[in-house]
Amino acid sequence: MKFSIYRYNPDTDSRPKMQEYDLEIPEGSDMMLLDALVMLKDKDPSLTFRRACREGICGSDGMNINGKNGLACITPLSKLGKKVTIRPLPGLPVVRDLVVDMAQFYRQYEKVKPYLQNRNEPPARERLQSPEDRAKLDGLYECILCACCSTSCPSFWWNPDKFVGPAGLLQAYRFLADSRDTEKDARLADLDDAYSVFRCRGIMNCVSVCPKGLNPTKAIGHVRSMLLSRGV
Amino acid sequence: MVTTVTSLGRSGLHDWVIQRLSAIVMALFTFYLIWFFASNPHINYELWNAFFSSTLVKGFGILTIILMSLHIWVGMWIVSTDYLKPLSIRLIFQALLVIYCLAIIFWGIQIFWGV
Ligand code: SF4
Ligand code: SF4
Ligand code: FES
Numbered sequence: 001m002k003f004s005i006y007r008y009n010p011d012t013d014s015r016p017k018m019q020e021y022d023l024e025i026p027e028g029s030d031m032m033l034l035d036a037l038v039m040l041k042d043k044d045p046s047l048t049f050r051r052a053c054r055e056g057i058c059g060s061d062g063m064n065i066n067g068k069n070g071l072a073c074i075t076p077l078s079k080l081g082k083k084v085t086i087r088p089l090p091g092l093p094v095v096r097d098l099v100v101d102m103a104q105f106y107r108q109y110e111k112v113k114p115y116l117q118n119r120n121e122p123p124a125r126e127r128l129q130s131p132e133d134r135a136k137l138d139g140l141y142e143c144i145l146c147a148c149c150s151t152s153c154p155s156f157w158w159n160p161d162k163f164v165g166p167a168g169l170l171q172a173y174r175f176l177a178d179s180r181d182t183e184k185d186a187r188l189a190d191l192d193d194a195y196s197v198f199r200c201r202g203i204m205n206c207v208s209v210c211p212k213g214l215n216p217t218k219a220i221g222h223v224r225s226m227l228l229s230r231g232v
Numbered sequence: 233m234v235t236t237v238t239s240l241g242r243s244g245l246h247d248w249v250i251q252r253l254s255a256i257v258m259a260l261f262t263f264y265l266i267w268f269f270a271s272n273p274h275i276n277y278e279l280w281n282a283f284f285s286s287t288l289v290k291g292f293g294i295l296t297i298i299l300m301s302l303h304i305w306v307g308m309w310i311v312s313t314d315y316l317k318p319l320s321i322r323l324i325f326q327a328l329l330v331i332y333c334l335a336i337i338f339w340g341i342q343i344f345w346g347v
Contacts, residue, residue, distance in 0.1 A: 158314040193236065195244065196233070197244060198245070
């Protein structure tokens, strides 16, 4: 199987290049792309990428695979055709090869205050929530912050410092939708500018790449309606 | 919260609402014009003049012109903040944009009111 992989080491290379690799894949095996990358790294230890859990939980091996963002560890080689082209996630600074600097992505995540805020006196044990209210968080809390969505979003490419991006907005809504959070109004006030939410143009690249099958566009729609009903 | 100076509305929500409201009014005026042309296949100067002399059409036309300018402002402002990265070029573009939109408003009012 043929691989074409983006290589760049800022310390020694003047510009990035694509390097070709050939790999024997045992007949009948259904490996994941990450397994193939590990085998390639055995042959060429300078090849650099991130991974940890190797089962789609940690979110560290997001990369651009044949033009579409995804997690290498849960992408079967059998789905990729004869030749695989791998690049780092688009739009973020490259640290080395497939490793990108996620600082901008995390900064947007931090901006939405992704933690429960409640001004009321804490009860003796814990803040309770009805099963119905808990169900409202389904499809929101599962995000693993792999950045596949935000780095596939043109609005995030153009304004990564101002547009919160699909991953951050999904979490913004996760806390707006939480019955135990008392800071809805302050949260919404923070989002009501021309960029944070409203730069979303509904292109839905985020939905098409999310490896966890989440729907940031829908969450963004809910945030927008909340802003609208707060504004009138 | 990101602060902006040259945008039309004071919040993202303002811009968003202006964009959608103006789109609706522009569509209505377009349909109204289409209806006028469709119901008058043999158009001549008298018909044309009579149509645009009515206060309803004047008011509707002026409203549409104003909202269209605001629509252009919001839309082009977004395009400029997406694609024009050097601040100087972006500011010059936005200044010209504002002048253009105001000019359309005044010119449009003159034309509609002058019939
Ligand atoms: S929403 Fe999906 S694609 Fe985006 S960061 Fe979360 S898990 Fe990754
Ligand atoms: S729907 Fe919005 S957040 Fe998702 S990719 Fe498109 S512009 Fe970005
Ligand atoms: S290695 Fe953890 S998500 Fe792929």
